[in-house]
Amino acid sequence: MAQIVLDRLAARFTDGEILESGSAHGDEWARVRRDAWIPVTMFLREDPATKMEMFIDLTCVDRFGMRASPGGLNPHGLAARGPSANPSAPTEVPTGEPPRFDVVLHVYSVSLKHRVRLYCGVTEEDPSVDTLVSVWPGTNWFEREAYDLYGVRFKGHPDLRRILMYPEFVGHPLRKDYPKEKRQPLVRRQAGRD
């Protein structure tokens, strides 16, 4: 349905910027190398055959501990990655080890009525990627949310601060290693007293 998008991307970016692409359940998707994030998205917006003028969604997926499906690969052909023993230890990421986070972008073309999903793998040791605010200004608040809940930093973002959680909150709650019920209350009254 949006195969034209994948074809144009493959034709324009021949240097391995598009790591892989495919189509599943009627959705076309492509995985983009981290340093090509802005060139690819800007191309999608400007190219007359794709014309993705409308930004839809930007979010993040944490694949920490994602169980492999039969065949040893998780849905996007990446080997399953088990939980690392010490997440903060500065270890060299072995080649072939998939990145922990995926920044996921959905964009749409109102004129041509097609859409695509882009993935950008972001490692745990260096959770940062370029900001897309220069391409679609609407990504501003969505990137703030991804930073707030996952800890992915967006380089060049004009105002990267928490949006859903309060500034005193420590940690990034939607990461798989943050316990669901760990509260950090701001104020409590003493039991029995006002």
Place this chain on the structure above:
Amino acid sequence: MGFEFHTSSLKAAVNWARKFSLFQYPFVTACCGMEFMSVAAPKYDIARFGAEFPRFSPRQADLLIIVGTITERQGPALRRIYDQMCEPKWVVAFGVCASTGGFYQNYSTMPGADQVVPVDVYIPGCPPRPEQVLDGLMLLMDRIQRGEGHSQIAIEAERGYDVPLAAIRPIDKMGTLGGSPNPPATGPAGQNPSGSHAIGPTGGKP
């Protein structure tokens, strides 16, 4: 004896006036706000209970209705609004999120508004039916009439009157607030010394 009689009937009259002229501050956050709007709407009409006008300044309100989920981020704001209200003031937790956190048990939802403010009446429901809300409002009115809101007791305690906290009567077997105004000697689980559980309004007591 005579003095206490006048005081208590004056207090009863004042409490009667208070309960039928509640100025509400609806602290609306979430879905329960829709049912709150329905309660204020013509069909379930909260105005017939006297609690019609929302006063959108806490300084002018005496009933804080906490409608909807309270998040941790909202806590300081809620506490500040409660502190800004003048005595006597009452707090109603509208909905199960404001009562206990509801089915949200996570890092951002406060498990009930009573973590930051003392609550007089809890109205469960997700969202509560408007009839349930009116029932809770009537329970609150009974409490106000008996002078047993948290803030009313605090005022009396501050003035030095002997109003023990056990004046809050225990919930009896039927689940309604009943029993005599004087606390039973044996505590909440014990029997009333007169030998019977009084259910509903006790005869002969003001």
Place this chain on the structure above:
Amino acid sequence: MDTHDGPLVPPQNRRVVLGFKEAEDLDAPDLPTESLPLNMGPSHPAMHGTVRMVLEVEGEKISNVDIQIGYLHRCFEKESESATWTQVFPYTDRLNYISPMLNNVGYALAVEKLMGITGDIPERASYIRVIVGEVSRITDHLTCLGASAMELGAFTVFLYALKAREWLFELLEEVCGARLTSSYLRIGGVSFDLPEGFGPKLLDILGRTRIVMSDIGKLLDRNRIFRDRMDGIGIITKEDALAYGITGPVGRSTGLAYDVRKDHPYLVYDRFDFDVPVGSVGDNFDRYAVRVEEIAQSMRILEQALATIPAGPFMVNNPRVALPPKSETYNSIEAMIAHFKIIMDGVHVPAGEVYSYTEAGNGELGFYLVSDGSGRPWKCRVRPPCLPATAVLTKVLPGLFIADVVPTFGMINMIGGECDR
């Protein structure tokens, strides 16, 4: 103060300026000014739900605004990661809580897309989904119009809108037992069939709602105060709508003709004949007018759907998805085991990722689901339609007066449950 010895000076030529000799001195460059930070706090009568706007005002004009959301962050995603696929339905109700059925529809369609059973859903279930979805859309717009009008002073409009909404709530209660947060849909269909006599009741309510809408129109459409406060205020351009991803009534009011029901039809929307109103100016009044017209169009869809709804099953015939009937569950071991597996383990959704989108009350409601093959979601992301509309206010509000924040914010229809999730 003025003496009238001489010829009377007409008012427009008089320059009476308190404290200053000449009016021009007010704009003198060396007059010290400071912008004042003003907090429209998380609890504010005109802030639907809770949002905090820290305005920097100079006099009455806003020079900058910092919109702080997140006061209703109830962790939809984190909760859905520990719930089964079916247990997420109550959480979806509470997203856009003024049109809960539409969220249910969006989520159910997303899970079915990921499972690949979209084609197996019985036709009657699709019709029922359309019907309850459009009823929810009407309640959404009624609430938005009523609450916004109340904030501009038109309390009667609020009461009229709530009166109509009450009829629809009672009808929804007959369908599924709950007035507001219904959790009526299930993966694969709906949980109960429509009750007896639903069609005539709904048609009767639609007739009465039309009268209410015409009353509201008479009160507001040519109302001088309403028009002055809404015309030309809060203009969002079409380019901004595209760049921010604003869809729905707000997006269509800017001239962006995009409606998921028309451009990418789902369920049985392609069988119905309805129009989609598109505005031209993008101001508050356009958003109001688009919503009023959408209510009328929703009623058209409902009448057509009621006339053509087929009989048949209301749940897909797949034992791994649908709960067996209670009579079998209590009497046969196979059905009991199937019931147990579905409830305890959750419906097994194959591993994969999908993005499914529907037209909710505020625009394109997207569900991005990531499944690892088990009975619980790995990630269940909601793409909230009102988040970009709230974000664009940082661009739209500067330059307006403080009093303009009220109708602008009201017409954006930011619902805290959806914006903060």
